[in-house]
Amino acid sequence: MPRLVTNWRAVLRYAWTVRLALLAAILNGAAVTVSIITGSLPVAPMWLAALNGVLAVAVPVVRIIDQSNLKDDDNE
Template structure:
């Protein structure tokens, strides 16, 4: 019997507090900006393509690390 995926009971709190999700959203925003800039042409940008990719990789790496770390809630407890 297959188990259906379910949201965690405190998913709203997780959305508000989890740094990993904030960093993943930032990575998505940076990826979208990169796509738009690539379509417009990037010759005028002072930042080379490799540097933009390093920044994006750094944000994704930080999100990965943040997801594995215990994060404190408002009461100071690890969640």
């Protein structure tokens, strides 16, 4: 069964993977909301798809980068 990491609060606050995933969710939510309200998107759908693609690629890339502000509680 999956368990939380010991420093989950620091991960939620400082991890770039969390930040990029939240940014993607916010941008997608904003695009859907604007589309529903106005009936059209403020930018071409191609640009939204490209931005989503960049964010989707960036999340695993930043996951493997050392984030020194996220030390494990057991190793401090």
